[in-house]
Amino acid sequence: DTEVTQTPKHLVMGMTNKKSLKCEQHMGHRAMYWYKQKAKKPPELMFVYSYEKLSINESVPSRFSPECPNSSLLNLHLHALQPEDSALYLCASSQVNRADTEAFFGQGTRLTVV
Amino acid sequence: AQKITQTQPGMFVQEKEAVTLDCTYDTSDPSYGLFWYKQPSSGEMIFLIYQGSYDQQNATEGRYSLNFQKARKSANLVISASQLGDSAMYFCAMKPTAGGSYIPTFGRGTSLIVHP
Secondary structure (H helix, E strand, C coil): CCCEEEECCEEEECCCCEEEEEEEECCCCCEEEEEEECCCCCCEEEEEEECCEEEEECCCCCCEEEEEEECCEEEEEEECCCHHHCEEEEEEEECCCCCCCCCEECCCEEEEEC | CCEEECCCCEEEEECCCCEEECCEEECCCCCCEEEEEEECCCCCCEEEEEEECCCCCCCEECCEEEEEECCCCEEEEEECCCCHHHCEEEEEEECCEECCEECCEECCCEEEEEEC
Protein backbone atom coordinates (compact mmCIF):
# COMPACT_ATOMS: atom_id res chain seq x y z
CA ASP A 1 0.00 0.00 0.00
CA THR A 2 1.80 3.13 -1.25
CA GLU A 3 -1.06 5.48 -0.70
CA VAL A 4 -1.61 8.62 1.30
CA THR A 5 -5.29 9.31 1.81
CA GLN A 6 -6.57 12.81 2.49
CA THR A 7 -10.10 13.74 3.46
CA PRO A 8 -12.10 15.67 2.55
CA LYS A 9 -11.16 16.34 -1.07
CA HIS A 10 -13.02 19.64 -1.09
CA LEU A 11 -13.98 21.92 1.78
CA VAL A 12 -15.81 25.23 1.90
CA MET A 13 -15.85 26.94 5.26
CA GLY A 14 -16.80 30.28 6.70
CA MET A 15 -14.35 32.46 8.57
CA THR A 16 -15.93 31.56 11.90
CA ASN A 17 -16.04 27.80 11.32
CA LYS A 18 -13.87 25.09 12.82
CA LYS A 19 -12.93 22.20 10.57
CA SER A 20 -10.26 19.53 10.34
CA LEU A 21 -8.29 17.98 7.51
CA LYS A 22 -7.26 14.36 7.84
CA CYS A 23 -4.33 12.45 6.36
CA GLU A 24 -3.62 8.73 6.69
CA GLN A 25 -0.82 6.44 5.51
CA HIS A 26 0.04 2.80 6.21
CA MET A 27 3.54 2.64 4.75
CA GLY A 28 5.25 2.81 8.12
CA HIS A 29 6.61 6.26 7.37
CA ARG A 30 7.58 8.18 10.50
CA ALA A 31 7.96 11.57 8.77
CA MET A 32 4.78 13.38 7.79
CA TYR A 33 4.32 16.82 6.30
CA TRP A 34 1.69 19.45 5.63
CA TYR A 35 2.08 21.75 2.64
CA LYS A 36 0.01 24.68 1.37
CA GLN A 37 -0.10 25.26 -2.37
CA LYS A 38 -1.50 28.17 -4.30
CA ALA A 39 -2.36 27.85 -7.99
CA LYS A 40 0.66 27.60 -10.33
CA LYS A 41 3.05 27.77 -7.36
CA PRO A 42 5.19 25.11 -5.68
CA PRO A 43 4.03 23.58 -2.40
CA GLU A 44 5.08 25.57 0.66
CA LEU A 45 6.03 23.66 3.77
CA MET A 46 3.86 24.28 6.83
CA PHE A 47 4.66 21.56 9.38
CA VAL A 48 6.86 18.50 9.77
CA TYR A 49 6.26 15.62 12.17
CA SER A 50 9.04 13.20 12.92
CA TYR A 51 8.24 10.16 15.06
CA GLU A 52 4.88 11.74 15.89
CA LYS A 53 6.52 14.85 17.30
CA LEU A 54 6.33 18.29 15.73
CA SER A 55 9.83 19.04 14.47
CA ILE A 56 9.26 22.01 12.19
CA ASN A 57 6.67 24.79 12.19
CA GLU A 58 7.34 27.24 9.38
CA SER A 59 5.92 30.20 11.30
CA VAL A 60 2.40 29.18 10.43
CA PRO A 61 -0.39 31.29 12.00
CA SER A 62 -2.00 29.73 15.05
CA ARG A 63 -5.32 29.42 13.23
CA PHE A 64 -3.72 26.28 11.78
CA SER A 65 -3.14 23.62 14.42
CA PRO A 66 -1.51 20.30 13.48
CA GLU A 67 -1.89 17.06 15.37
CA CYS A 68 -0.32 13.63 14.97
CA PRO A 69 -2.32 11.19 17.13
CA ASN A 70 -0.38 8.13 15.95
CA SER A 71 2.19 7.06 13.37
CA SER A 72 -0.44 6.65 10.64
CA LEU A 73 -2.55 9.76 11.11
CA LEU A 74 -1.98 13.46 10.66
CA ASN A 75 -4.63 16.10 11.22
CA LEU A 76 -4.76 19.80 10.51
CA HIS A 77 -7.29 21.71 12.60
CA LEU A 78 -8.60 24.94 11.11
CA HIS A 79 -10.20 27.81 12.99
CA ALA A 80 -11.02 31.41 12.12
CA LEU A 81 -9.40 31.21 8.72
CA GLN A 82 -9.09 34.09 6.28
CA PRO A 83 -10.01 34.11 2.58
CA GLU A 84 -6.30 34.19 1.70
CA ASP A 85 -5.98 30.77 3.33
CA SER A 86 -7.92 29.30 0.42
CA ALA A 87 -5.52 26.86 -1.25
CA LEU A 88 -4.73 23.21 -1.91
CA TYR A 89 -3.47 21.53 1.26
CA LEU A 90 -1.22 18.57 0.64
CA CYS A 91 -0.16 15.92 3.09
CA ALA A 92 2.95 13.82 2.47
CA SER A 93 4.87 11.05 4.18
CA SER A 94 8.37 9.70 3.82
CA GLN A 95 10.92 7.49 5.49
CA VAL A 96 12.51 9.54 8.21
CA ASN A 97 16.18 10.49 8.01
CA ARG A 98 16.49 9.45 4.38
CA ALA A 99 17.47 11.92 1.64
CA ASP A 100 17.25 9.27 -1.06
CA THR A 101 13.65 8.12 -0.76
CA GLU A 102 10.68 9.84 -2.30
CA ALA A 103 7.87 11.46 -0.42
CA PHE A 104 4.39 10.16 -1.13
CA PHE A 105 1.63 12.72 -1.44
CA GLY A 106 -2.09 12.61 -0.98
CA GLN A 107 -4.54 14.04 -3.49
CA GLY A 108 -4.92 17.14 -1.39
CA THR A 109 -7.82 19.05 0.08
CA ARG A 110 -9.04 22.06 -1.91
CA LEU A 111 -10.03 24.57 0.74
CA THR A 112 -12.17 27.61 0.06
CA VAL A 113 -12.70 30.13 2.85
CA VAL A 114 -15.74 32.36 2.36
CA ALA B 1 21.15 26.31 1.82
CA GLN B 2 19.93 24.18 -1.02
CA LYS B 3 18.20 25.73 -3.97
CA ILE B 4 16.36 24.34 -6.97
CA THR B 5 15.83 26.38 -10.14
CA GLN B 6 13.38 25.65 -12.93
CA THR B 7 13.66 28.39 -15.53
CA GLN B 8 10.83 27.32 -17.86
CA PRO B 9 7.47 28.51 -16.56
CA GLY B 10 5.70 26.89 -19.50
CA MET B 11 6.53 24.43 -22.23
CA PHE B 12 4.58 23.23 -25.25
CA VAL B 13 5.17 20.00 -27.14
CA GLN B 14 3.46 18.15 -29.95
CA GLU B 15 2.01 14.76 -29.13
CA LYS B 16 4.53 11.91 -29.72
CA GLU B 17 7.47 14.31 -29.60
CA ALA B 18 10.11 14.33 -26.85
CA VAL B 19 10.47 17.24 -24.42
CA THR B 20 13.14 18.25 -21.91
CA LEU B 21 12.29 20.08 -18.70
CA ASP B 22 15.21 21.87 -17.09
CA CYS B 23 16.30 21.76 -13.47
CA THR B 24 19.45 23.10 -11.87
CA TYR B 25 20.29 22.87 -8.20
CA ASP B 26 22.73 24.13 -5.67
CA THR B 27 23.86 22.12 -2.68
CA SER B 28 26.90 21.70 -0.50
CA ASP B 29 25.93 18.19 0.61
CA PRO B 30 28.35 15.52 -0.67
CA SER B 31 25.48 13.08 -1.10
CA TYR B 32 22.02 14.05 -2.28
CA GLY B 33 19.13 13.03 -4.48
CA LEU B 34 16.99 14.68 -7.10
CA PHE B 35 13.32 13.90 -7.61
CA TRP B 36 10.77 14.79 -10.27
CA TYR B 37 7.06 15.00 -9.57
CA LYS B 38 4.07 15.47 -11.86
CA GLN B 39 1.02 17.36 -10.68
CA PRO B 40 -2.05 17.17 -12.91
CA SER B 41 -4.95 19.56 -12.47
CA SER B 42 -6.49 17.12 -9.99
CA GLY B 43 -3.81 18.19 -7.51
CA GLU B 44 -2.09 14.96 -6.57
CA MET B 45 1.70 15.11 -6.57
CA ILE B 46 2.89 12.00 -8.42
CA PHE B 47 6.47 10.78 -8.03
CA LEU B 48 8.11 10.11 -11.40
CA ILE B 49 11.82 9.44 -11.07
CA TYR B 50 14.80 9.67 -8.71
CA GLN B 51 18.51 10.26 -9.30
CA GLY B 52 21.12 9.78 -6.60
CA SER B 53 24.25 11.88 -6.70
CA TYR B 54 26.49 8.83 -6.70
CA ASP B 55 24.51 6.85 -9.26
CA GLN B 56 26.75 5.95 -12.18
CA GLN B 57 23.96 5.90 -14.73
CA ASN B 58 21.15 8.28 -15.53
CA ALA B 59 17.83 7.14 -14.09
CA THR B 60 15.09 5.89 -16.40
CA GLU B 61 11.46 4.95 -15.70
CA GLY B 62 9.48 4.03 -18.78
CA ARG B 63 9.10 7.16 -20.92
CA TYR B 64 10.87 9.28 -18.30
CA SER B 65 14.62 9.67 -18.13
CA LEU B 66 16.84 12.00 -16.22
CA ASN B 67 19.77 13.75 -17.89
CA PHE B 68 22.01 14.14 -14.85
CA GLN B 69 25.12 16.28 -15.22
CA LYS B 70 26.68 16.45 -11.78
CA ALA B 71 29.46 18.90 -12.62
CA ARG B 72 26.93 21.33 -14.06
CA LYS B 73 24.48 20.63 -11.21
CA SER B 74 21.65 19.92 -13.59
CA ALA B 75 19.04 17.18 -13.56
CA ASN B 76 16.80 17.62 -16.58
CA LEU B 77 13.73 15.46 -17.10
CA VAL B 78 13.24 14.01 -20.57
CA ILE B 79 9.79 12.77 -21.53
CA SER B 80 9.82 10.71 -24.70
CA ALA B 81 6.81 10.18 -26.97
CA SER B 82 4.63 12.77 -25.22
CA GLN B 83 1.01 11.92 -24.61
CA LEU B 84 -1.97 14.22 -24.01
CA GLY B 85 -2.11 12.92 -20.44
CA ASP B 86 1.37 14.31 -19.80
CA SER B 87 -0.10 17.82 -19.67
CA ALA B 88 0.54 18.90 -16.07
CA MET B 89 2.84 20.85 -13.77
CA TYR B 90 6.25 19.25 -13.26
CA PHE B 91 8.35 19.92 -10.18
CA CYS B 92 11.98 19.17 -9.55
CA ALA B 93 12.72 18.50 -5.88
CA MET B 94 15.37 17.65 -3.32
CA LYS B 95 15.28 16.66 0.34
CA PRO B 96 17.70 18.94 2.17
CA THR B 97 18.12 18.59 5.91
CA ALA B 98 16.48 21.05 8.27
CA GLY B 99 16.13 20.68 11.99
CA GLY B 100 17.26 17.06 11.78
CA SER B 101 14.62 16.15 9.19
CA TYR B 102 14.78 15.71 5.45
CA ILE B 103 12.25 18.06 3.88
CA PRO B 104 10.98 17.68 0.32
CA THR B 105 11.69 21.06 -1.29
CA PHE B 106 10.50 22.06 -4.74
CA GLY B 107 11.48 24.26 -7.63
CA ARG B 108 8.94 26.71 -9.05
CA GLY B 109 7.68 24.15 -11.53
CA THR B 110 7.13 23.97 -15.29
CA SER B 111 3.69 23.82 -16.86
CA LEU B 112 3.75 21.36 -19.76
CA ILE B 113 1.03 21.38 -22.41
CA VAL B 114 0.91 18.60 -24.96
CA HIS B 115 -0.83 19.50 -28.22
CA PRO B 116 -2.57 16.88 -30.35
